[in-house]
Amino acid sequence: MAAKTVNVAELAEKLVGINSEIPASGEPQRDVEKGVAEFVEEYLEGIGISAEIIEIEKGRYDLIARVGPSSRLMLNGHMDTVPIGDPAQWPNGVFPRIQDGKLYGRGSSDMKGGLAAMLAALSRIDFTKANKGILMVFVADEEGFFKGSEWLFANRNDIFNDVKCGIIAESSSMRIQAAQKGLIGIQVTFEGRSAHASTPEKGDSAILKAFKFISAMNSFNESRSTIDSLLGKGSLNIGEIRGGRSQNTVPDSCMVSVDIRTVPGETSDAIIKEIKKAMEAYDIKDTDVREMKINYAREPFKLNDDSCALQLLKRIAGTAGLVGGTGYTESELYHSKAGVDCVVFGPGIKELIHQPNEYVNISDLEKASEIFEKAIREWCFGEEDNPEKLFH
Ligand SMILES: [Zn+2]
Known part of the structure; x- marks a missing residue:
């Protein structure tokens, strides 16, 4: 499919505008990820990638998609968000808005900004001549009990057969997160x-x-x-x-x-x-x-230095710097249950996640999307087309 120009901030704004809050405790079950999954499916179709939406249990949805040949790099993120909380604590309202170089709204940092950066990157790549491919895994219930990923490990483990490493676009404040407690x-x-x-x-x-x-x-x-x-x-x-x-x-x-x-x-x-x-x-x-x-x-988790995703991100994002995360991400689960070693890298600002008035910097969305594009190109085409690292 031919390359397309997608504005990553607008894409993130649309994703943030689709409610996918998990029900607060005591609230009845409802569709959580459905709207986001359907939007992403349509978006991917528009750039020539067919996706599959799976209802893993009532109201909860995963989306998987594959593009290019076998031996894949996984691009991973979650579609659910924590609840908005008290709307009075959102001074400019709870709807997404772009202001002063920032996109405000629940999920902007955690982690629809990361999803948008990955999706926009994919739109710029023509996979027809790729030597290796991409597996996209957008999951449900990361903010709860990891049921979206657990369902895939239990029922669709085959999708990970040709996948050794991946990137989780969870908020890492643009640092390369290689370990977590x-x-x-x-x-x-x-x-x-x-x-x-x-x-x-x-x-x-x-x-x-x-x-x-x-x-x-x-x-x-x-x-x-x-x-x-x-x-x-x-x-x-x-x-x-x-x-x-x-x-x-x-x-x-x-x-x-x-x-x-x-x-x-x-x-x-x-x-x-x-x-x-x-x-x-x-x-x-x-x-x-x-x-x-x-x-x-x-269990705690740390990537080996020779892990392919870590090597890839280090080459591309250069001096972004390695960090450890105090919070838990699904990288440990993917390692232990699917044999996929994931580096965590995303535009979201760690300190703002689950907070009122959450935002993400538009410049970080753009930079993250560029980094993902380079990572995909290098993985799929073996292109080392990034002599100047982005973080000099
Ligand atoms: Zn998250």
Whole structure:
């Protein structure tokens, strides 16, 4: 298909204008990604690429498309956004608008700007003589439970057979993100025995056990020595404590929840073992614990330096600089479940995601789109047509 001129800012504005907010908690299910998927399908058709929309469950949609021959580079992003939240916190309204070189609107940074940059790049390329191809994977539910990607791993794993690496256009503030932390959520409920506060010796305080647990968590955290060159050290947050009934009652129950961020070299299994050891060291017995739940456990991820996507982006975006991400992206899932190593690179501004008045810089949309175009050209045609790197 012949090259076409697409204005990336206008394209991003259109995508932002199609609502794909995930329902806020308590809200009924509804179509989330459908409008975006249909728009992208039509857009791709217009540039000669046929796409497939898949309803992975009621109201939730993935889109996949392939162009060019086998041995593909994956271009990946999610179509859902978090809810707008309180409209009063959007001083100029919640509808997308371009102003002062910025595109405002929910999803502009996270991550319809990234999708637009990829789509605009594709419009400028004629794939008829390509030696290698592209797999596009735009998914549902990244802001929730990764169901869009998980569905593909479970039901369409074949699409990844000829794919070794990819780019996720998630907000990275135009830096090359090559690593990210893992996360573990642990919730422990301690068992006690209630008694009147005037005779505490007749009871057994669950809050005092929780207090020992918090001390054990802090000492475990201080003992962690793994340091990653991009991510630094892991972290720990005691996020919730709930327990007790009244001032004059010995508490019979107390729940503590902890979020732990891990770095490469730390695995969830090993961390959980260390936590159990720390609990033993603080004299917390099995019978003190009513329930210990692991709410989530996702491993940290770091690309090998020779990973093809990382090499590609480094050649093209030159000195954009390698960074590690504190947040979790699906790159870890694609690595572990589909064998695809993804670099995260996108125009979205990390600090603005999920915030009111979210925006993306138009200049970054344009630059990202140029970088994606060069990456696609180099991958598909082996063109090293970028002697001057964009970040000099
Ligand atoms: Zn995102």
